[in-house]
Amino acid sequence: MITVFEVATIVVVGILVGVEFSVAFILSRIFNALPDDSNQLGRSHGGRMLGALMPFWYIGSLVLSVIWALIAWGRDGTAFIIAGAAMLLLSVIMSVVLLVPINNRGKMxxxxxxxxxxxxxxxxxxxxxxxxxxxxxxxxxxxALAR
Structure with a gap:
């Protein structure tokens, strides 16, 4: 039986994926089609706005996944949850090491x-x-495969 916690975790991570997919494949293309000043101002504003929200969303998604793995320990699908949490951890590390330094410069x-x-x-x-x-x-x- 699927629990509310499992659904909540999948929904939170799914919405995070949707937002980041939109940034990558929609917003960046819109910004790049604008004149340089508007492009840069849009990216700076987006960096400030999303830069304030995303750390909580990324860490929250990771924490939810880890808790889910602990709750499901020893059951079918736990390996998928652990692997999914590992991917979320990798995304946090990538963010901190690669993306945040550029974003912190660009938002100013x-x-x-x-x-x-x-x-x-x-x-x-x-x-x-x-x-x-x-x-x-x-x-x-x-x-999602863990379910």
């Missing part, structure tokens, strides 16, 4: 103070983010 930029290589830094962030989205999708699928 304005058209007047942005560095000459701001587009290259944003492209690097986008590439890292694509990989992170793939890791998140893998984690989500593994959690």
């Amino acid at each position: 930029w304005t058209p007047e103070n942005r560095p000459a290589d701001w587009k290259q830094q944003m492209r690097r962030w986008d590439r890292y983010h694509y990989v992170r989205v793939a890791v998140l999708i893998a984690g989500f699928v593994l959690l």
Whole structure:
């Protein structure tokens, strides 16, 4: 029998995947189609807004998955939960090591103070983010398979 906790974990992680997928494949393409100033301002605002929310969402998803693994320990599907939690842990590590440093710089930029290589830094962030989205999708699928 599926529990409310399992459903809540899958829903929280699923919505995280959806938001990050949208950032990667919709918002970044919209921003890149705008003139440079609007592109950069949109990315800076998004970095501030999502940068304030995402740490709680990522850590919360990981914690929910770990708790689920502990509750389900020894039952069928536990390996999937552990593997899914490992993918979420990898996404947190990737975020802290690769994406957050770029985001912390970018969220402070304005058209007047942005560095000459701001587009290259944003492209690097986008590439890292694509990989992170793939890791998140893998984690989500593994959690869903646990059911």
